[in-house]
Amino acid sequence: MATLDEFVANFELLGDWEQRYQYLIELGEKLPPLAAKFKTEDNKVKGCMSQVWLHADLNDANRVHYYGDSDTSIIKGVVALLIALAENKTAEEIQQLDMDEIFTRLNLHEHLSPNRHVGVYAIVTLMQHQARQLKQAA
Numbered sequence: 001m002a003t004l005d006e007f008v009a010n011f012e013l014l015g016d017w018e019q020r021y022q023y024l025i026e027l028g029e030k031l032p033p034l035a036a037k038f039k040t041e042d043n044k045v046k047g048c049m050s051q052v053w054l055h056a057d058l059n060d061a062n063r064v065h066y067y068g069d070s071d072t073s074i075i076k077g078v079v080a081l082l083i084a085l086a087e088n089k090t091a092e093e094i095q096q097l098d099m100d101e102i103f104t105r106l107n108l109h110e111h112l113s114p115n116r117h118v119g120v121y122a123i124v125t126l127m128q129h130q131a132r133q134l135k136q137a138a
Helices: 004-014 016-030 073-086 091-095 099-106 114-137
Strands: 053-058 064-070
Touching: 004 016, 004 073, 016 073, 016 091, 053 114, 064 073, 064 114, 073 091, 073 114, 091 114, 099 114
Parallel strands: none
Antiparallel strands: 053 064
């Protein structure tokens, strides 16, 4: 389970944004494939310029596991980063994800377009919604 501090440290080591974009792309490439059966309207992120899907499961310890995919490499990397930050957390912990802190600490607000900002916030909103639904169903 990765922490925001670890991602910040990795970003700082990389220096320039070309290397950071490449790092995000590599994170996305490491995401396990999302089964086609999970690429549904309910799992699709609304408000994102890219095609993005998220699927969540609850494990026996009542912790959330996410699967995700996107049709663009940078956003797929952002999805991988967000999944890593939310992985194996409780629904309550996922509700506490602070996108403003993530954007600020990683300097994403300076390097992603305003439209991408809206999309990334929409990804987190769906993650939080799915976590709430899983908790209610448990």
